Amino acid sequence: MAKAGAPWHIGVIGGSGLYEPGALDEMQEIAVGSAFGEPSGPVVTGMLGGVRFTFIARHGAGHRLSPSHVNYRANIDVLKRCGVTDILAVSAIGSLAEEIAPGAFVVIDQLIDRTTGRERSFFGEGMVAHVPLADPVCPRLSRHALKAAKKAGAAVHDGGTYVAIEGPQFSTRAESLLYRQWGAQVIGMTAMPEARLAREAELPYALVGMVTDYDCWRENSDVDVADILETMRANAETARAMLGEFATILPKTRSASPIDTGLDTAIVTPRERWDVAATTRLDAVAGRLIERFPRAKG
Ligand SMILES: CSC[C@H]1O[C@H](OP(=O)(O)O)[C@H](O)[C@@H]1O
Ligand SMILES: Nc1ncnc2[nH]cnc12
Numbered sequence: 331m332a333k334a335g336a337p338w339h340i341g342v343i344g345g346s347g348l349y350e351p352g353a354l355d356e357m358q359e360i361a362v363g364s365a366f367g368e369p370s371g372p373v374v375t376g377m378l379g380g381v382r383f384t385f386i387a388r389h390g391a392g393h394r395l396s397p398s399h400v401n402y403r404a405n406i407d408v409l410k411r412c413g414v415t416d417i418l419a420v421s422a423i424g425s426l427a428e429e430i431a432p433g434a435f436v437v438i439d440q441l442i443d444r445t446t447g448r449e450r451s452f453f454g455e456g457m458v459a460h461v462p463l464a465d466p467v468c469p470r471l472s473r474h475a476l477k478a479a480k481k482a483g484a485a486v487h488d489g490g491t492y493v494a495i496e497g498p499q500f501s502t503r504a505e506s507l508l509y510r511q512w513g514a515q516v517i518g519m520t521a522m523p524e525a526r527l528a529r530e531a532e533l534p535y536a537l538v539g540m541v542t543d544y545d546c547w548r549e550n551s552d553v554d555v556a557d558i559l560e561t562m563r564a565n566a567e568t569a570r571a572m573l574g575e576f577a578t579i580l581p582k583t584r585s586a587s588p589i590d591t592g593l594d595t596a597i598v599t600p601r602e603r604w605d606v607a608a609t610t611r612l613d614a615v616a617g618r619l620i621e622r623f624p625r626a627k628g
Pocket of ligand 2: 423425495501517518542545553
């Protein structure tokens with residue numbers, strides 16, 4: 331399915347505090363199933379400024395899923411099934427740098443993955459793929475997100491390395507200090523494997539972090555979830571305004587991104603060896619290839 335020249339269709343993954351997208355025209359809730367299990371909840375789709383947006387709350391309605399229990403594969407698979415062309419993810423983040431203060435937005439450009447035990451690939455059984463991930467976010471989408479966040483009135487940092495921890499506990503002070511030494515500027519619990527999976531699904535992904543706290547590297551400080559949620563709620567309106575601005579900033583038509591065809595060179599299993607069950611499971615994620623090369627015969 332070629333996306334070049336097609337209209338944009340933005341999948342939004344709302345993080346802590348951003349549980350609904352705000353008013354969309356022709357808004358409707360749709361239930362979409364996934365071969366990868368249960369997504370975090372139903373998706374809501376509608377139009378904003380002439381652009382289709384499809385929204386899913388990462389932790390589900392009522393924030394019932396911890397970062398370790400979010401089914402990242404199902405969420406990305408479902409967005410892909412809905413026909414989204416690109417993903418804009420929003421997250422609460424802690425700051426590892428003095429100059430990145432609570433309340434600011436950060437357009438993330440790098441990720442360090444410290445998560446453990448999460449399903450991190452759509453591939454592996456019956457069809458193996460190795461996608462490149464040197465630049466885990468889409469620079470074009472991130473540029474649009476930066477402009478949109480500025481227009482929405484946020485204090486925005488252009489770029490920042492996000493370290494993804496497993497959680498659900500926050501870090502120890504020694505860990506927090508270590509992440510600073512590694513060159514990370516912000517910390518969270520959800521961007522991985524989300525970004526990996528978006529790349530496998532050939533969906534350009536941008537991540538806007540909303541700083542809710544200073545992580546515990548500061549002397550005599552610790553993180554307080556009540557403060558985080560309060561800051562996040564205060565920022566949610568700005569995040570929703572950012573979505574509106576984003577719609578007006580996007581060029582009228584969508585030109586191709588190299589991420590749209592990333593699987594062309596990533597799948598190492600020869601087509602004649604593709605497993606029928608795998609191609610069935612992957613009919614959305616790798617749908618472009620499975621459509622072009624009809625399924626392997628069982
Ligand atoms: C409620 S504070 C910790 C929680 O918030 C962030 O979630 P998200 O990225 O979905 O906004 C953080 O990663 C933790 O999951
Ligand atoms: N300090 C922190 N550590 C990990 N995840 C977070 N999400 C928001 N603040 C955080």
